[in-house]
Amino acid sequence: MHGFDVNSLYPSSMEKFAIPVGKGKFFEGDYSLWFKDIFGFVLVEVNAPKNLKRPILPHKIINSDGSQSTIYPVGT
Numbered sequence: 123m124h125g126f127d128v129n130s131l132y133p134s135s136m137e138k139f140a141i142p143v144g145k146g147k148f149f150e151g152d153y154s155l156w157f158k159d160i161f162g163f164v165l166v167e168v169n170a171p172k173n174l175k176r177p178i179l180p181h182k183i184i185n186s187d188g189s190q191s192t193i194y195p196v197g198t
Contacts, residue, residue: 142162153160170178177194184190 146162149156168179180192180194182190182192
């Protein structure tokens with residue numbers, strides 16, 4: 123897995139690439155049985171084991187003082 127943080131990627135992507143439009147479709151299960159190529163936004167649920175040495179998914183939270191922090195939760 124690789125993570126990238128690129129400034130102004132959104133405007134340049136909007137200029138060069140198509141965006142998904144239209145009514146969304148709900149699908150649950152193995153997408154490879156129905157779709158060859160997925161183009162669009164995909165909402166996924168990730169279940170990570172509790173014994174990870176390096177967390178994989180960041181989550182931004184708002185602290186009680188109004189500041190923001192990024193946490194990397196693991197487990198269920």
